[in-house]
Amino acid sequence: MKIEDLQKEAKTLRKDIIEMIYRAKSGHPGGSLSIADILAVLYWKEMNIDPKNPKMENRDRLVLSKGHAAPALYAALIEKGFLGDEGKNLIPTLRKWHSPLQGHPDMKKLSGVEMSTGSLGQGLSAANGMALSAKIYNNDFRVYTILGDGELQEGQVWEAAMTAAHYKLDNLV
Known part of the structure; x- marks a missing residue:
């Protein structure tokens, strides 16, 4: 996929994010908009996923640790087809x-969501568990996690980062 195509997908995600938050009259636009490019690259170029088979065993996983950026994840799932024909609705x-x-x-409640998140600081620990499980059971998938800047100050995040290094989780991004 060309850079121009990824930029187009990211622009579509941004439009969906703005529409969602505007209509809801609440949400976190900054945190959601800040990851549109990342999600476009992950969902349209990097991740091994299949919207028609969202529980495929060797699928890549994404943990959105900063759960308040959910509109961005929802936009990616909708545009990628995880929510079927009703997604746009x-x-x-x-x-x-x-x-x-x-x-x-x-x-x-939603196909394509790998981890329920919201409490900041816990996503990396959950992603570690997924990545370690893949190693133990010789599965070939990657686990991606997106953390917010504020949660990086949580002690659990740093302990999870040290754990990832200790177990050599090279399948964790």
Whole structure:
């Protein structure tokens, strides 16, 4: 995929993010918009995923540790096709009662969400567990995690980073 194509995908993600947050009249636009380019590259170029088979055993995983940036993840899942034909219709439902697009990702309510997040500082530890499991069971997948700048001050994040180094989790990004 060309850079221009990835830029186009990121622009579409940004439009979806803005529409979601505007219609919800709440959310975190900065944290969501800041990862649009990263998600475009991951979902359209790097990650081994299949929206038609979201539980594929050797799929790559993404843990959005900064769960308040959920609109960005939702936009990527919608545009990539994880939510089927109804995906675009969900955009106006962010943070609405009974919507699967809540303020933080919930893996029980939405296809393609690998980890329910919200409490800052815990995502890297969960990603470590996924990456270590892949090593133990000789699975060939990568685990990507996106952390926010504020949560990097959490002690658990630094302990998780040291754990990743200790176990040589070269399948963790």
